[in-house]
Amino acid sequence: MFKKIIDKSVQRFWGGSAQPPAVSRRAKGTTRIVLPRGESALEWGQPSPLPHAEPPPTPYPLNCLSTGLREVVAAITKKTQAPEAIAAQSVLAVVSLTFASRVKVQTLSSTANATCFFVLVALSGERKSATDGWAMGGVNRTVLKLRDEFAQLIKEHEQTIKTLERDEAKPPRPVCPNFLVTEPTIEGAFKAISSGAGFLGWFSDEAATFFGGHSMSQEKQALTCGIISKFWDGAYFIRPRVTQEGDGFVPSTSTTLNLMFQPNLIRQSFGNEFMLGQGILARMLPAWPESNMGKRRYRPSDASDDAIVDKFQEATAKALRDNLEDPSERTLKLSAGAFKQCVAFHDAVELELGRGGWAADISSFAAKAPEHACRLAALMTLFEDPEATEISEATMTSACGLVKYHLQQFKYLCIAGTNDDAVSHAQKLLDWLKSNLTAGEGFATERILQTGPVPTRRRQTMDMALAILVQHDWIAKLPDGTVVDDRPRRRAYMLNPNA
Structure with a gap:
């Protein structure tokens, strides 16, 4: 399957079919979420920036x-x-x-x-x-x-x-x-x-x-x-x-x-x-x-x-x-x-x-x-x-x-310099989530493992990055059994509506 995707991408790059990529960014806001019975909606605050994971927004003088x-x-x-x-x-x-x-x-x-x-x-x-x-x-x-x-x-x-x-x-x-x-x-x-x-x-x-x-x-x-x-x-x-x-x-x-x-x-x-x-x-x-x-x-x-x-x-x-x-x-x-x-x-x-x-x-x-x-x-x-x-x-x-x-x-x-590598991975994951999801949208971890940033496609790296994003209120874990894209999920999260 992976080879077919690469072959199609190469064909398109060199002048083949003009169809959209086999693995493309899905449209924002299309994920359907159903919480388990008895679960109430999440309460959200303002997310806090990750600590010095990206360059400072300071222009050169x-x-x-x-x-x-x-x-x-x-x-x-x-x-x-x-x-x-x-x-x-x-x-x-x-x-x-x-x-x-x-x-x-x-x-x-x-x-x-x-x-x-x-x-x-x-x-x-x-x-x-x-x-x-x-x-x-x-x-x-x-x-x-x-x-x-x-x-x-x-x-x-x-x-x-x-x-x-x-x-x-x-x-x-x-x-x-x-x-x-x-x-x-x-x-x-x-x-x-x-x-x-x-x-x-x-x-x-x-x-x-x-x-x-x-x-x-x-x-x-x-x-x-x-x-x-x-x-x-x-x-x-x-x-x-x-x-x-x-x-x-x-x-x-x-x-x-x-x-x-x-x-x-x-x-x-x-x-x-x-x-x-x-x-x-x-x-x-x-x-x-x-x-x-x-x-x-x-x-x-x-x-x-x-x-x-x-x-x-x-x-x-x-x-x-x-x-x-x-x-x-x-x-x-x-x-x-x-x-x-x-x-x-x-x-x-x-x-x-x-x-x-x-x-x-x-x-x-x-x-x-x-x-x-x-x-x-x-x-x-x-x-x-x-x-x-x-x-x-x-x-x-x-x-x-x-x-x-x-x-x-x-x-x-x-x-x-005091940050662990996990903070950098969390920032890359956050950037990806904000680019691919609408604020308030839910997602299953399988989506990250399949199409997320390269480092977070490793489960251990992904778990550490998710934990940091939860800590800083960028995402929250949804209850086990939440239905995401018509399937009940054991591990699903939601992007903060204020993101």
Whole structure:
């Protein structure tokens, strides 16, 4: 039977019969329910939302981005129809790598690297890779061009060696400047640093291999978290190895990090007490945007958006080349107005860090909020004017607005990290029920097992999800023997009329 359904679906997809699907959504409100004799109608209250099972309905503060960056993010968003937060995170990460890798920024207490760490949570199919591809276009072209140039240098090097006399010293082998790690591991990062580029970018649109991989295994977690935190802090390392010459000194390396993963890893990351306590997550600017899936109609690319993205790619490619050719560093100062604005932001956050305050349970991230604001302000300043020497008050105000968004996202993710997987399954089941049933309609569990969301077609998963929905008053169990679709059922439920 199942094979016949698939065969018919494939036939229709490739131009066969235009009949409706063999397994289709039934019309809402057609289920007939008869309660057993003596049973009275159910009494209902208002259902309560499931706890942080879905992204928060918080829009990305696009108006807080500088004019040029806002234009780029809007163009990539229109091209991909991905959530604005995905485009913003990718664009800011690329700016961090290309414009800010040779820059320090003044903070309230000292100076820090102007580069930033970003982490994005989004479902598969949310067009993370497509968005990142447009943002990274200039970087990727530069990397490939550098590889081609390196291959040519190797050929010339080999030719030179062939012409040497026996006693002549061999010239050193060329080194390809490596600054990009797309499979984020500690070993890969230090290998890239050894090429001598002087800065580093960790970029992965499939960071499950990081958060759920060997680097974060029980044996490696403490080491990995500690090293990544030191990258953000701008620390140097001494890593002596038997197989390497020298004392193992690794200079401070300005690092940009941009990791993307799916919501099923929230518990392993933002629900991980060690990672929260150690501080690695506090150094990352998080976002978990609402999904756009189901609302994306095809539309051709607009020429004006293409031009904006092309211009961004050219600018970031040039900035990257400049970084490679000129290793000198400089410091971006805070103007008097920017300093004053940052102090006000610091004091406002500090008030919420006390016992019982809104930020008391996310103190690790909140305490770094002013520095995050300085770094974001630096990115916006540098993109608009690569030769700028100070950050304006208006830019700092906007940066503080961005960090306020990330504060909310961080707290929300920390709470979501305490959820069991059952809550996520319950939310998917609830969405399915509301889409397929009319409020107040009854259903038998067989319907879920046959046509419901894939995870809840397993009886144990379904039972746990149903129990959560009952607890939050979205559904109620009907008495045994209730007739649903002309058959008495042992297990039947009703969707809250207020759903």
